[in-house]
Amino acid sequence: MKAVISVTGKDSVGIIHKVSEICAKYGVNIAEISQSVLQDFFAMIMVVDIAALTIPFGSFVDEMTALGKANALEIHTMHEDIFNAMHRI
């Protein structure tokens, strides 16, 4: 089971560290990272494996959203199924 974490906002030191810290804390393995900085704008898409997640997925979403709010970033954490439904037949 996978999920997609997307992070956008003003670039600053340690964004990836903060996101991956929460992933590690709850047993979430990072499968793929695609990240870019255009001028000051930070954008990252992270595909993570949530098979060994130690808390309910809903709570993990809350943690990530809270992290985004605390750091003026927009963080969306969504189950992979939504992308499968929309883009794969």
Add this chain to the structure above:
Amino acid sequence: MHNRHEIHETIRMIRDENLDIRTVTMGISLYDCVSDDADRLSLNVYDKITKTAEGLCKTAEEIEKEYGIPIINKRVSVTPISMIAGAIPPHRMADLARTMDKAASTLGINFIGGYSALVQKGATRAAEALIDSIPEALAETERVCSSVNLASTKAGINMDMVAKMGHIIRETALRTAERDSIGCAKLVVFANVPDDNPFMAGAFHGVGEGETVINVGVSGPGVVAAAIKEAGNCDFSTLAETIKKTAFKITRMGQLVASEASRRLGVPFGIVDLSLAPTPAVGDSVARILENMGLERCGGHGTTAALALLNDAVKKGGVMASSHVGGLSGAFIPVSEDEGMIEAVATGALSIEKLEAMTAVCSVGLDMIAVPGDTPADILSAIIADELSIGVANTKTTAVRVIPAIGKTVGDTVAFGGLLGDAPVMPLSPYSPAAFIGRGGRIPAPIHSLKN
């Protein structure tokens, strides 16, 4: 795995283009609640609704969080109340509306549908009693929605009941006059009403449905409008393809949510309703889609053709994305609930006559239209008869949800707020249909109803 473009597209649709699941509606049969004791019947109805839909809001909220897709409304529809209330005294009918209201409040849902009667051919005593009680029911409840099916392609149009509904709508408006006649925003009359519509105010749990069912209504006018804008100055085939692809993606999301809700609640999946349901929010308008197609203003010449193309492409795109499609499925054109429609009416670009023409090619009908408060009942009935004729003759669903704005006239606005929005009062033809409406009886079913 998914590429960046796909991931960005999904996130953009939800974040910037107002893509959402408009409603997850649980249909509940109330047949087993029947009693000839009005108190007992109310108690049974309350218990059945609150027990069956207990987990609805919580489950929908979980799905919303996990998939990151907003689910705007959680709702319940029930067996048409007139079908379970045949043995109670007519004056106790509205008690059932109060019971539904209480159950909806307990569940935390914003609307409950099914204070309804099906009288396309004739009215039972209970159906008449229910219709008579609609003004009281809607004046004294907050969340109850009422609907009456007055016509079908098979049965024709029950003009006795059409005449009656003109008076009922007026009385409902009068009884909620201090709140801009909001009662009428929760009352809709139909031709060819679907049994599995998840959208209010017309939702009820149809007679051929099972014990419980989950129906989901998708939305996404903003997504379609954005896709058309991006497609630029293309020809009509490309335009239709663009809409189809977008409708497919939107509907797949509806199907996912419907299957998940069905699985988690242990309730069978019914249908996905592939409607483009607008809201008063900017960027969530069906009128703006038509304008993005190249019309200067929704309501001008060309609007009916644009809407027909849109409606057809939405269905073609959506139908492959879902295992079962039903309900109203198409583009909604409510006036008060669509920011672009409101502006078109306010600037004089969109008239009620044009709206009527538009309803011939889309779902559903004359929807959320405010008319002068002194409009007589027979004119309201004649508006209904016209609209239902379009449905009966074209074997499609049509409906009327019209609001006589008591104390207001052309140039004024009614303001409901929230999803119901605001509506400028529209002018009507002043010529009287009284003698026509007064004839009574039934308009026979059209010849093409004889398909056997």
